[in-house]
Amino acid sequence: MLTDRWGLPVATDDPAIIAGLDTFDTSFITYGTTAAAIWDAARTDPACVMAQAKAAALELFLQTGAGPDKARVWLTAAGPHLARSTERERLWHRQAAAWADGDAEAAIALCREIAAHWPEDLAAVKMAQFHMFHVGDLAGMLEVAETTLPAHRQVAEMHGMRAFALEEMNRLDEAEDAGRQAIDLKRAEPWAHHAVAHVMETQGRCDEGLAFMTGLAETWADRNSFMLTHNWWHAALFAIDADRPDLALQFYDDHVWGVLKGYSQDQVNAAALLVRLEFAGLDAGDRWQDVAAHVAARGPEHVEPFLDAHYLLALTRAGRDAAAGSLLDSLRDYVARQSDRLTGRIWCQTGLPLAEGVAAFGRGDWAAAFDRLGPALAGLQQVGGSHAQRDLFWQLWLQAGRQAGAHATIRPHLERRAAERPGVAKHRRDLAALG
Template sequence: FEGAEGWAHAQPYIDRMRTAAGAGGERERIFCAAVEAWAARDYWKARDLLDALTVRWPADLCAIKWGQYHAFNLGDQAALLRFGERARIVFENEPYANGLYAFALEQNHRLDEAEETGHRACELAIDDAWAHHAVAHVMETQGRAKDGARWLNHCSHTWEKKGVFIRDHNWWHAGLFQIALGREDLALKIYDERLWGAWPEFPQEQIGAVSMLWRLEMRGLDVGDRWKPVVAQVRRRAGEHILPFHDLHYLYALARAGHEGEACKFMASLNAHAETAPAGAKDFWRGVGIPAAEGVLAFANDDCERAAASLGRALPALHLAGGSHAQRHLFVEAFERASAGQTSGRRAI
């Protein structure tokens, strides 16, 4: 459900779900209603339904996981933690529940508890990649880049059989630690070997690639022609507007690649989407999403004054666009560079 093709592939299963939903109990009906809301892009309703479901059935780990997913994408850290607490209470000795809880703790700035819980999860199952991820977040937030690089290197042998998202994403964090240590060449090596190419059609792989290349260029690294295959995929996302956090990355990639006309059309499409968005989203788009997009577009075009003004307006509530602290820090960096009159560091493609 993060790309248009996913929605199309899901439709037959949603149809079957509708047919069978009446045969289930109340728990199943609530879950089906949450999926219906998700399919209608009413993420707020989906979160609320899963929240209500897991109050009554806190052992439903699937509902908790998807509840956290929606809470995360809506920037609702309190709900993220509520779901995690329910998982931990019911499954105190299960590693994966501890991993869910650890990440929620970190996103709520309870760093010591998050690290302790993440390590507890890894004691129960060394291959809990989400717990690896939670501990890495703590280390990044605390500026412990050496510890973080060592930690992920220690855990990485367990990722090969994991899903592409968590595998790629943990390597993305490993790349961030290398950047923090001034080892941009190693971050680029991670990009080439681990971040791009496993599933280039996957939106999460696309935004991870955009984020990494953008950060490396801001540090003066020449990334060569690595933008080209990424932008070729991103161009297919125009007009989807499924997650605002993704849209900001797609827009930057188009503008960065010099596709000025397509970037302007994307911006116009975002404005139109903001006007027709559900009631719960309209204020977000007007106060945060559109200013952030304008800032991203200006930064890609080296218009520092406009980039600083627009990003500065959006940053206080940018968490509502989704993404983690680490992911959103990209926009903080862009704002700081623009405020200092520094350009994006891009080179001609």
């Protein structure tokens, strides 16, 4: 039995398997590009339960409809070897199985158990935050970071994880302090850059945020497509807020779209930025068609409400009504078959009305968009995505309300936005446009 990079035992006698596990964990917590090493390790030693569990996790991280079935192949291979594995390995295996089954509550509980017993395992802390984030358990994200912090006080990524949790809890000053502490420890810590960007975005510090992010951008060049494109996406939001939409469009063309067009998160970044650019008065041209072509190639998938909503936005804005209709029909059938556990309730109560509202917006049916998006807004925290990302759905609702003539309803929301972000001129223009 050997030990991994956390100094914890793993039931394997092959140093190459440990190297594969360590490469996966490092790539996972730093948004690197070498996570696929875990698949080679798992193939090399089917008896290593930890390798099989993390190989399964990587399938699920890709957020495809086929992900759960692919994950179960690895998990099943580990089955005969569970008895000789360590308890931590068995918990990793169980959390991957729960994830594949769509049981977020069980996956979170299992990650909490790993982090509680082995706080050295920073990958487990990151995994716990991942699951919590996707169902809106923001307090849990912060709790797991705070309780494991003593084991990682000199690790930049630990402070980056804590910073993002603090930001999502709206503890903005603390979040910025934690993010900057991470950057002091390691300048190339993109998740900390991301957390500080969230703080600045929330506070409307657009010029400062633009300079901050572009000043660090060279450190993202070797990160995976999600982190690279998403941090550039944040830079583009600052450019829009600073009334420089042409610069944001340049960021879109040069950095946000085109890295890994088949990946869900790259498609989300693209769709969310294109519609914001349209709100800023730019013509997206044929860019919607390119994004929608890659979305349509996915076929109907229901990995997460946040994803489906963005897919529908891309399809409808590109005029692909047949593909959008097929996705909506599939979603309605999927929701009708959901159980009463947490993820099922999220799909039923928020995911479906959100999807229907976004699709109506994309078609230009303003009244329907306003009516369907409205009930979904209260549950947005649980559909996936961050505050900054989910704000898109508020913006769609406000735009639909303006077009539908619901000025009295949307005015207080526009006034609040203008008061919270006084340095962003577009909020004042939006208010003025109501007359």
